[in-house]
Amino acid sequence: MSHHTTPTKSFWTPANIITAVILLIGLVLTVKRFTMGIASVSNLSDDNPWGIWIGFDLLCGVALAAGGYTTSAAVYLFGMKQYHSAVRPAITTAFLGYAFVVFALMYDLGRYYRLPYPLTIYPGPTSFLFEVGLCVALYLTVLAIEFSPAVWEALRWKKIRHLVHGLTLILTIFGVILSTLHQSSLGALYLIAPSKLHPLWYSPYLAMFFFVSSIPAGLSMVIFEGGLSHKYLHHKMDETHLAESSGVTLGFAKAASVVLFAYFILKWIGVALGNNWSLLFTGWGAWFLFELIGFVLVPCLMYAVAAREKNEKLAFWASIVTVLGIVLNRLNISLVAFNWQLPLESRYVPAWEEIMITVFIVTLEITVLRFCLHKLPILHEHPEFKGAH
Secondary structure (H helix, E strand, O other), X not given: OOOOOOOOOOOOOHHHHHHHHHHHHHHHHHXXXXXXXXXXXXXXXXXXXXXXXXXXXXXXXXXXXXXXHHHHHHHHHOOOHHHHHHHHHHHHHHHXXXXXXXXXXXXXXXXXXXXXXXXXXXXXXXXHHHHHHHHHHHHHXXXXXXXXXXXXXXXXXXXXXXXXXXXXXXXXXXXXXXXXXXXXXXXXXXXXXXXXXXXXXXXXXXXXXXXXXXXXXXXXXXXXXXXXXXXXXXXXXXXXXXXXXXXXXXXXXXHHHHHHHHHHHHHHHHHHHOOOHHHHHOHHHHHHHHHHHHHHHHHHHHXXXXXXXXXXXXXXXXXXXXXXXXXXXHHHXXXXXXXXXXXXXXXXXXXXXXXXXXXXXXXXXXXXXXXXXXXXXXXXXXXXXXXXX
């Protein structure tokens, strides 16, 4: 590949200045939270002990990081080698996603040094939270190992890279099992609150809904990030990644369309089994239909048309709608439709500090991701490891 000399760009671009400001504000709020307590930066209460840090940072973060297990399973378990170029970017995003989910959880827990307690001092094997914590910890470890070959290649440590590469299949199997468990268990957490969660969102099948919806969430994130990388990091991609990008986008679009349609049908089965048809004619019913039709059925059809017409741009826009739909669903369950019977003045509204800390965490994650894509062989093969993947 030929390399062209490009003019040196100034570091202080508008995007970098905004990033620096957000990171500075976030650091100040972080110090405030851990020195003055959670009440100093949040509107959490006994009625609403879980807020945006759980609803968005945890529930949405875990779902949107599902591209790691979906992509690796497609390539290494189902033999879809034509999507191999998408594995390393997907694993990178998943690893950083889970790492920052744990990082964000520290703001909610406060006593971060007690994070290992459920697994050591006070084990609670009958709790969904215990299962979620154990699976997330194990899967984050799996992702770290799966991500590490990019680091070993950059350092030219061939022996340890070869050793880790030999564990690919077992790591993929282990990762899929762990993802199945904790993606579903996050939904099962809300089974303990049937009187607090609106009947249209509450279902005995919440665990299945969370797991099934995580699949198109992961596929959509791969399409979305692939589209952005192809546009803004084109120069970092080698011939293989450039040649396979179209097939990855359209193939994942077809798969996402199928799973979204299955999820759409499952949600209606949930309404039928709960006999909640009458609630569809209320204000909450209108909001439920807005979520289900606007952010499940519509992207499902968009993906189907994109796959049939080989329209990558439409698939990219469908990925955005799907990601927004996953975020909307998780926030509806954890915040909007939670404690729905309380008067408005008693409802939880996140403080600006909570929102700013979330923006800080997302910005920090994007910054680290940009660094990895620029400095590590993620969008291209390392010259010394050609054909070794």
